[in-house]
Amino acid sequence: MEKNKKCWACKRTLVGDSKxxxxxxxxxxxxxxxxxxxxxxxxxxxxxxxxxxxxxxxVATKIIKH
Ligand SMILES: [Zn+2]
Incomplete structure (x- = not known):
């Protein structure tokens, strides 16, 4: 079981709830x-x-042609 989650961006250990x-x-x-x-x-x-x-x-070409 892994209780310590790490931030996937900076690998810092997350404390408490992490969104x-x-x-x-x-x-x-x-x-x-x-x-x-x-x-x-x-x-x-x-x-x-x-x-x-x-x-x-x-539609875009129609507008551009105008
Ligand atoms: Zn981070």
Whole structure:
């Protein structure tokens, strides 16, 4: 059993509750948890963009041609 968790970013031993497996210093470095969630949303959004990329490019070229 491993009780001491380490921050995956700086390998510092985490004391107490750790969110996202990051130490408080790294959470500051990486921004708030909301920013991480936003990044995740962006990644999902990017995937959707690729899925519907053809349509978007069609519209974009229409705008550029104007
Ligand atoms: Zn850290």
């Amino acid at each position: 996202m497996g990051l130490c408080p210093g790294c959470i500051n470095d990486y921004g708030s948890i909301g920013a991480a969630a936003a990044a995740l949303g962006l990644a999902v959004g990017g995937r959707q963009l690729v899925k519907h990329g053809g349509k978007i490019i069609k």
